[in-house]
Amino acid sequence: MELYAVIAPQRTTLYSAWVRQLAPMEWLASPLGPRVQEWSYESLGGLEGLLLRLDGELTEEDVHFLSYFALTVAVFQIHTHDPLLLAPLPLERSFVLPRTLLETRRYKGKTNELLTEFLLNLAWFASPWATHPHVRLRVLDPLCGGGTTLFAALVRGWDAFGVESDAKTVETTVAYLKHFLRTSRVKHNVQRSRLKGLGQRWTFHIKVMEPPLTCVIARGDTGDTFELLASPKAHLLIADFPYGVQHRGLVIDLISRGMNSWLRSLRQRATLVLVWDQRTLPREELIHLVEGFGGLEALDTPPWNQLLHPVDRVIKKRDILVLRRV
Numbered sequence: 001m002e003l004y005a006v007i008a009p010q011r012t013t014l015y016s017a018w019v020r021q022l023a024p025m026e027w028l029a030s031p032l033g034p035r036v037q038e039w040s041y042e043s044l045g046g047l048e049g050l051l052l053r054l055d056g057e058l059t060e061e062d063v064h065f066l067s068y069f070a071l072t073v074a075v076f077q078i079h080t081h082d083p084l085l086l087a088p089l090p091l092e093r094s095f096v097l098p099r100t101l102l103e104t105r106r107y108k109g110k111t112n113e114l115l116t117e118f119l120l121n122l123a124w125f126a127s128p129w130a131t132h133p134h135v136r137l138r139v140l141d142p143l144c145g146g147g148t149t150l151f152a153a154l155v156r157g158w159d160a161f162g163v164e165s166d167a168k169t170v171e172t173t174v175a176y177l178k179h180f181l182r183t184s185r186v187k188h189n190v191q192r193s194r195l196k197g198l199g200q201r202w203t204f205h206i207k208v209m210e211p212p213l214t215c216v217i218a219r220g221d222t223g224d225t226f227e228l229l230a231s232p233k234a235h236l237l238i239a240d241f242p243y244g245v246q247h248r249g250l251v252i253d254l255i256s257r258g259m260n261s262w263l264r265s266l267r268q269r270a271t272l273v274l275v276w277d278q279r280t281l282p283r284e285e286l287i288h289l290v291e292g293f294g295g296l297e298a299l300d301t302p303p304w305n306q307l308l309h310p311v312d313r314v315i316k317k318r319d320i321l322v323l324r325r326v
Helices: 013-029 060-066 113-125 148-156 167-183 222-229 248-264 283-291
Strands: 002-007 036-044 047-054 072-079 085-088 138-141 159-164 188-195 199-206 213-219 234-240 266-277 296-298 318-325
Touching: 002 013, 013 036, 013 047, 013 072, 013 113, 113 148, 113 234, 113 266, 113 318, 138 148, 148 159, 148 213, 159 167, 159 222, 167 188, 167 199, 167 213, 199 222, 213 222, 222 248, 234 248, 248 266, 248 283, 266 283, 283 296, 283 318
Parallel strands: 138 159, 138 234, 159 213, 234 266
Antiparallel strands: 002 047, 002 072, 036 047, 072 085, 188 199, 199 213, 266 318, 296 318
């Protein structure tokens, strides 16, 4: 079966570069990956995309699964008749909250929304729940910043839990989520808890499904993640190290201080995705560091070790490490 997948267009050349680099990796890392016999970059009608040859035909479940790809915006089946026919596949993605929750807020250091969704997909694809697309998952971001990962999870209908140390960032993130839900007329309630010696926690119950969607945002140290959140254990963890962390000592400190608490917050067989500037810490050293905590297995074969990408003119070697809890 031959397909043509249109890559998500981007506003800048730099963004286009990383999308182009990572789009085929999303296919290869997914449960459809073993069926990809060959692929290449192609341009049709001025749109850049991927030409893929797959083993076998796609089922309705496969097409539904494709609709969650972050870096592919349309897929066409190629019928090699005369004339050539491109038949669009019905990619219908359902959101439980408006996608504008993820896209509207802008601030310095925000990770691109598509990249955030790509990171969620990597964690999902590497997990045992990838073959069960209707399972409601829980996502943990122990370095949540302005909440992009949390919002990407909520839009998808997954519960989200985050920890951030900066008080102002937490206050503005909580205020943004409250304002968005109120102006979107989404029924919800929020509870604020003061945690002696630890920080504060805001718990949102968003009534768009049953049981209500949960979002917990805590202010405190990432090393206290388990105590701060006091929540059911998560299936997926995304830790996207802030762009300002460009010194190896800071990366090592965050992981050394946080990993044990992060692991206590995760289910067995959970998956973790760590994103960092490889110039600060070589990939081999990071793998040695995290596997030293025990019970973690790094995925370091293709396509999992082919995720290096540029972000901007300064950060040119951002890498992604995917791990399984074993």
